[in-house]
Amino acid sequence: MSDSTHLPSDARDAEPAAKKPIRVLIAADTFAPDVNGAARFAERLAGGMVSRGHEVHILAPASSRRHGTWTEVHEGQPMTVHRLPSWRWYPHDWLRFALPWLIRPASRSILDAVKPDVVHFQSHVNIGRGLAIEAEKRGIRIIGTNHLMPENMLEFSLVPKGLQHQVVKALWKAARRTFGRAEAVTTPTRRAAEFLEKYTGLTGVHAISCGIDAHNYAPKFGPRTENRILFVGRVTGEKHIDVLLQAVTLLPPELDAKVEIVGGGDQRRNLEHLAEILGIRDRVTFDGYVTDEELRAAYSRATVFAMPSIAELQSIATMEAMASGLPIVAANAMALPHLVHDQRNGYLFQPGSATDLAEKLTAVLTAAPADFDALKRESLKLIGAHDINRTLNTFECLYRGEPVTDPVTDEASAHSSSDRGARGGSSAG
Numbered sequence: 001m002s003d004s005t006h007l008p009s010d011a012r013d014a015e016p017a018a019k020k021p022i023r024v025l026i027a028a029d030t031f032a033p034d035v036n037g038a039a040r041f042a043e044r045l046a047g048g049m050v051s052r053g054h055e056v057h058i059l060a061p062a063s064s065r066r067h068g069t070w071t072e073v074h075e076g077q078p079m080t081v082h083r084l085p086s087w088r089w090y091p092h093d094w095l096r097f098a099l100p101w102l103i104r105p106a107s108r109s110i111l112d113a114v115k116p117d118v119v120h121f122q123s124h125v126n127i128g129r130g131l132a133i134e135a136e137k138r139g140i141r142i143i144g145t146n147h148l149m150p151e152n153m154l155e156f157s158l159v160p161k162g163l164q165h166q167v168v169k170a171l172w173k174a175a176r177r178t179f180g181r182a183e184a185v186t187t188p189t190r191r192a193a194e195f196l197e198k199y200t201g202l203t204g205v206h207a208i209s210c211g212i213d214a215h216n217y218a219p220k221f222g223p224r225t226e227n228r229i230l231f232v233g234r235v236t237g238e239k240h241i242d243v244l245l246q247a248v249t250l251l252p253p254e255l256d257a258k259v260e261i262v263g264g265g266d267q268r269r270n271l272e273h274l275a276e277i278l279g280i281r282d283r284v285t286f287d288g289y290v291t292d293e294e295l296r297a298a299y300s301r302a303t304v305f306a307m308p309s310i311a312e313l314q315s316i317a318t319m320e321a322m323a324s325g326l327p328i329v330a331a332n333a334m335a336l337p338h339l340v341h342d343q344r345n346g347y348l349f350q351p352g353s354a355t356d357l358a359e360k361l362t363a364v365l366t367a368a369p370a371d372f373d374a375l376k377r378e379s380l381k382l383i384g385a386h387d388i389n390r391t392l393n394t395f396e397c398l399y400r401g402e403p404v405t406d407p408v409t410d411e412a413s414a415h416s417s418s419d420r421g422a423r424g425g426s427s428a429g
Contacts, residue, residue, distance in 0.1 A: 023118075026056065027132075033063055058082065142182045146186075217323040310351045327375035344375075
């Protein structure tokens with residue numbers, strides 16, 4: 001993986017000068033219509049690049065039995081999508097994966113036909129691995145982005161618990177091999193970058209926010225008429241939504257707090273049953289999958305956003321909530337402290353502790369109007385560092401092989417970078 005030279009921040013944020021358009025092939029093991037952070041990032045990145053005049057191709061699993069190459073519209077932009085034959089993985093509620101033995105032959109054919117300037121894979125497994133091998137043979141520039149923690153893959157793998165540690169070690173070794181083929185490796189936050197470096201032995205991993213277009217969201221100020229706690233994300237075990245439901249039972253009854261859960265997943269039925277057992281079923285709404293317009297409406301009617309997950313490499317949903325001007329209460333785990341600044345735009349709670357989560361939710365829901373509005377304004381202030389245009393600018397530079405400096409997205413990132421420099425360690429850049 002090549003080293004990068006640091007540039008002044010004003011050069012980093014400036015709009016790139018007019019240059020020859022790039023032909024980029026983005027490989028994604030999960031892509032629209034899938035609903036998850038990695039799929040949404042790939043979709044926004046692709047749409048943003050097309051809007052800037054670049055030619056974008058997507059290599060992804062077919063979302064049904066129909067496979068082949070055609071034009072699809074994502075983020076309002078047309079792009080060529082190559083859909084590979086896929087199988088549904090039934091232990092999971094929606095996951096489809098491309099047939100492994102077809103990936104490398106298909107990659108050879110697509111690379112020779114498209115002749116991309118750069119290949120950008122979104123995970124080191126399956127499609128990303130196969131495409132990276134073939135792109136390396138052809139001397140094509142490769143960029144790799146990690147959205148995945150191997151430990152999370154095992155939840156639906158059917159691997160016996162006694163073997164899971166060995167499987168995780170093997171997956172990290174595989175990650176090292178695949179990302180080692182890339183000339184630049186990225187992940188959404190500095191903490192996630194350090195995590196990837198620790199377990200793969202890679203150095204110089206770039207921390208680049210997934211980015212968000214804050215203009216798509218409408219913050220609301222004014223008197224509150226109810227106390228509504230919102231969660232958005234996959235309804236799976238790693239999100240620890242059960243902790244949120246348990247916390248609701250510990251809130252002061254006079255708050256009459258309601259919970260809205262947006263998203264689908266294999267744990268919905270179990271969580272509905274848990275809400276019944278806890279005696280709060282009439283206060284919990286499960287919306288399932290919703291449209292973008294319905295999602296924005298959910299953010300608008302919420303009082304506070306809760307993210308109890310312990311496995312977020314960034315959390316686009318939390319970023320969307322911040323852009324909607326919501327106070328955030330989140331687990332003090334993985335990358336969430338990069339978004340939630342304790343007592344500034346919300347609170348961090350001890351992961352897995354329903355009691356601590358209830359205390360922090362109570363602090364928000366009982367805050368005086370001026371203090372509550374201050375939390376909301378701080379969310380809006382902090383999300384400005386995650387502007388999608390900064391993300392697109394940085395990836396354009398990486399695609400062209402130009403030097404970049406990672407956008408510093410918050411104070412925690414800045415402190416981390418300073419500490420690394422003081423120790424003489426390698427920085428992402």
